[in-house]
Amino acid sequence: MKKTLSLTLAALLSIGLLSGCTKKTEENKxxxxxxxxxxxxxxxxxxxxxxxxxxxxxxxxxxxxxxxxxxxxxxxxxxxxxxxxxxxxxxxxxxxxxxxxxxxxxxxDFKLLTSPKSGIDSFEKLNNKKVSIVPNFVLEYIMDEMAKKNNIKYETVVIPSFQARFEALLSNKIDGVIFTEPQATLLASQGAKVLATSKEYKLKxxxxxxxxxxxxxxxxxxxxxxxxxxxxxxxxxxxxxxxxxxxxxxxxxxxxxxxxxxxxxxxxxxxxxxxxxxxxxxxxxxxxxxxxxxxxxxxxxxxxxxxx
Missing domain, CATH: 3.40.190.10 (Periplasmic binding protein-like II)
Known part of the structure; x- marks a missing residue:
């Protein structure tokens, strides 16, 4: 009787351990x-x-x-x-x-755009102008690299929100902005000028x-x-x-x-x-x-x- 009980307990323990192992290896999806x-x-x-x-x-x-x-x-x-x-x-x-x-x-594919009424159609004209980026992220990196390769400087305007940056460019409150798609194409369709793209500069x-x-x-x-x-x-x-x-x-x-x-x-x-x-x-x-x-x-x- 004791032997049978011991075997039963051992079997139950074994099943419990195996069950526990199964749960441990089950991956969160x-x-x-x-x-x-x-x-x-x-x-x-x-x-x-x-x-x-x-x-x-x-x-x-x-x-x-x-x-x-x-x-x-x-x-x-x-x-x-x-x-x-x-x-x-x-x-x-x-x-x-x-x-x-x-x-x-x-x-x-990030694009540098200038405001519709700015008349800025070259990097030379963008020199020392106001460009909206988000500091410490990819937008600033791309703008810095483009500015360096074209030997210009720019004034940073911080507008974190997508929509607020979009509206600031169209209302000519800023001179330039870095945007990805689809916002860049939408801005261009409303008069903004695409000055350069990250693909052109091989920036990723x-x-x-x-x-x-x-x-x-x-x-x-x-x-x-x-x-x-x-x-x-x-x-x-x-x-x-x-x-x-x-x-x-x-x-x-x-x-x-x-x-x-x-x-x-x-x-x-x-x-x-x-x-x-x-x-x-x-x-x-x-x-x-x-x-x-x-x-x-x-x-x-x-x-x-x-x-x-």
Whole structure:
């Protein structure tokens, strides 16, 4: 009797241990993701709204922010697992103790525009004029690089909100602004002049970042996030924008997003690594702005295995 009871208890204990092990290895499939209403977010929104995330077994909760500062506050409050951001944000967050890694690039093309009535159609005319950027982020980096290559200076006007910057340029309260799409094309359609683009200057700094804890505890979830992201890119490239564009307004995109996408005909790219040269250039710039003091290595703040 005692022997039978002992065997029964042992069996139950074994089942309990095995059950416990199973629970420990079960991966959390939920991700909290932060975006800005810019072109780089479109594949993520499409992946959500068209069911690609669900197909890959990932539940992504998307939050839209109107400024990168608000997004970073949410990161620091541990309200986000991943974000669309830039290389300098990865460095400054790590410097502040908020460990995140660059896991891929984004689809980006930033444009420098001048106000409709400014008459500014060259960098020479932009010299010492008022340009609105958001300090310490990719907008300032791109403007600094363009200014340096054209040997000009500019006066910084800080307007964090997308909409407020948009309106300030059109009302000629500022002389220039750096914007991504679709806002840049919408501004140009209302009289603003495109002076230069980040692609022309071969400037890239945009990234997707994920929290280090998420990368270590939910690696398959992040991999599946990227599978869905790339499926969304394929879908966008072969689908009329009318089939998916209207849903973008739920994420604070302007109503004109569908006409823009239809007329643009842009080919989106799947997630890729950022180059070591990009990292080095942004690292030097970030240190020059006194945003960081540590000398980070590329591998300290990047991990691209999730897109392979």
């Amino acid at each position: 939920n991700l909290r993701f932060g975006i800005l209403p810019a072109e780089s977010a479109i594949p993520i929104i499409v992946a959500k709204e068209k069911g690609f995330f669900e197909k890959e077994g990932v539940n992504v909760d998307i939050t839209t922010f109107n400024s990168p500062n608000d997004r970073n506050i949410a990161v620091q409050a541990n309200k986000l697992d991943g974000i669309i951001a830039d290389t300098m944000t990865a460095l400054s967050l790590n410097e502040g103790g908020f460990k995140m890694k660059i896991t891929s690039d984004i689809n980006e 700094a945009g990234t997707i970042l994920f929290n280090n804890n998420v990368l270590s505890k939910q690696p398959n979830t992040v991999k599946n996030f990227y599978k869905a992201y790339n499926e969304a890119v394929e879908y966008i490239n072969k689908t009329d924008a009318k089939e998916y564009g209207t849903v973008l307004t739920k994420y604070t995109f302007p109503d004109a997003i569908v006409p823009y996408l239809s007329a643009n005909g842009k080919t989106y790219e799947k997630a890729q690594e950022i180059s070591s040269d990009t990292f080095k250039n942004v690292l030097e710039w970030t240190k020059g702005k006194n945003m960081i003091k540590k000398d980070y290595k590329f591998e300290d703040v990047s991990d691209f295995k999730f897109i392979k």
